[in-house]
Amino acid sequence: MNDWSKTSQSGQWERINTVHFTDEAIRDLQCFKSNAVNHKLAVWDPRTNGIRYLKELVHNLCTYLSSEEWALLNNIEGRDLGNPYCVTFNGCKVCMDYLQAIFEMQFISRNLSLDAAHVLEIGAGYGRTCHALLSNHQIASYSIVDLGKALQLSRCYLSSVLNPELFKKLRFIAAEDFESLHHSRFFLAINIDSFSEMPEQTVHTYLSFVRERCDNLYVKNPVGKYSDPNFHTHCEGDESVRLALTSGMLRDVIDIYDNGVVAEQKKRFIDAYRPGKNWHVVEESWARPWSFYWQALYRNKGI
Secondary structure (H helix, E strand, O other): OOOHHHOOOOHHHHHHHHHOOOHHHHHOOOOHHHOHHHHHHOOOOOOOOHHHHHHHHHHHHHOOOOHHHHHHHHOOOOOOOOOOOEEEEOOEEEEHHHHHHHHHHHHHHOOOOOOOOEEEEEOOOOOHHHHHHHHHOOOOEEEEEEOHHHHHHHHHHHHHHOOHHHHOOEEEEEHHHHHHHOOOOEEEEEEEOOHHHOOHHHHHHHHHHHHHHEEEEEEEEEOOEOOOHHHOOOOOOHHHHHHHHOOOOOOOEOOOOOHHHHHHHHHHHHHHHOOOOOEEEEEEEEOOOOOOEEEEEEEEOOO
16 A cells, blocks of 8 residues: 655756745736746746747647648758757757748748749848759749848858759849839749738838839738737837837738737738738738737739
């Protein structure tokens, strides 16, 4: 027969009970699920476990990947350059950046044939979308327009992960030299997550170029801004938040975790990024996995 009088708590739980489970904390039922009490019982503290939650999200997304998506991902060599936060799934290293690239590429390619296409990307970050597309499609040329430091990074990164034959298809254009493209024509223009970070007039300038010189436009951006009190303070300070809230065309502060609000706001997204009245929406949808991101593919009906 067991002697239950000999049971005792571990040193770990002795500390938890002393430090976190105070009488005051236990009596405060209004907030206990978002403080240290519940963080020791049910959910990891997001303030100190952000990487853990990111990796859990990546892992869960991997469970839903189709065989086609795995094939697209495995075609992209050199994805581990830069030491990204990865999970290993079915023996394959996977990070959030390239999962998003696969989702974006599928959305585009099921509506357009990219073989022999001339592509323009406005704001390419370090180049993951370019890397994914060139690794999976016979694209004729890929032009990147960006700010100086970002352009320097994408050139360096893409020269490292692409073979020389693919890298020769690239053209890097500083934003201040954008006018040099005004005699070029592109089958597809792409903007992912940077229209929302530009001055509104700059976005209009780029959309005007797309309207005149491109056949199709893919956009993936937030439908609005957020200022969630649960986040308390931003790691980069209040000035960073202020600047973020004043950039882009869609500056309404919304509840980004209310799908009804996001669905309503996406109507403004569709209208805001339509290059012109002769452009129609080929497809639009929520852009997984972020709750407040939307994507749309527009086509010029006049061509």
